[in-house]
Amino acid sequence: MFFKNLALAAPLFAGASTALPQAAPGAKLSPDAKFSLMALRSGSEVHFASFEAAKGSVFVKLPSQNASCDAGAADHATFYLQDGGLYLYAASATPQQLYADRSGMGQGKLGYTTGAQPAPSNGERTSFALDENNDLTVNGAGFLACPNSIDGAWSVWVSTGVEKPAGNQGCLGISARAVEAANPNGCLYTQ
Numbered sequence: 001m002f003f004k005n006l007a008l009a010a011p012l013f014a015g016a017s018t019a020l021p022q023a024a025p026g027a028k029l030s031p032d033a034k035f036s037l038m039a040l041r042s043g044s045e046v047h048f049a050s051f052e053a054a055k056g057s058v059f060v061k062l063p064s065q066n067a068s069c070d071a072g073a074a075d076h077a078t079f080y081l082q083d084g085g086l087y088l089y090a091a092s093a094t095p096q097q098l099y100a101d102r103s104g105m106g107q108g109k110l111g112y113t114t115g116a117q118p119a120p121s122n123g124e125r126t127s128f129a130l131d132e133n134n135d136l137t138v139n140g141a142g143f144l145a146c147p148n149s150i151d152g153a154w155s156v157w158v159s160t161g162v163e164k165p166a167g168n169q170g171c172l173g174i175s176a177r178a179v180e181a182a183n184p185n186g187c188l189y190t191q
């Protein structure tokens with residue numbers, strides 16, 4: 001574990017002088033890794049922004065998630081994958097699981113449920129995976145970020161070919177790069 005972390009840290013030190021997170025793909029994350037997700041869209045406002053979770057939805061550039069966390073306030077969400085399901089990381093027993101609704105109704109809605117709360121009828125819960133670049137996909141699909149959401153944040157959607165999901169204008173296609181969390185902070189995110 002110690003050596004593995006050292007190996008992961010090395011490229012970060014190499015890139016530290018740029019003061020920007022490392023975007024180059026590193027080693028494939030282990031299947032049980034806890035990770036944050038970083039939006040990649042060069043030349044845009046959301047490039048390198050971390051994914052946040054609040055109110056059952058996923059955002060970037062959200063000022064505050066207001067989650068209840070074990071190790072102090074978290075300014076971004078921490079995730080893990082299990083059997084194709086994507087979960088918000090928490091040390092507590094209440095699972096918060098992501099779903100993607102790629103139906104005509106959902107238009108690519110990316111959200112999460114808490115505990116026994118059911119997903120929307122067209123919600124897919126077990127189509128999440130990391131590709132060879134550690135980019136998150138939903139059955140191969142990537143993501144969109146749309147401006148002018150709550151608190152000035154951008155809402156995150158699964159790309160379905162709909163340019164303006166739920167009427168949102170100015171959406172940008174993004175990659176969602178998983179970055180391993182060395183010290184994951186367990187949180188219960190707001191519903």
Ligand SMILES: *[C@@H]1O[C@H](CO)[C@@H](O)[C@H](O)[C@H]1NC(C)=O
Nearest residue numbers: 054055062064065066151190
């Ligand atoms: C977080 O709390 C602040 C202060 O109550 C509020 O203004 C903000 O809208 C909240 N954000 C979310 C995502 O719930």
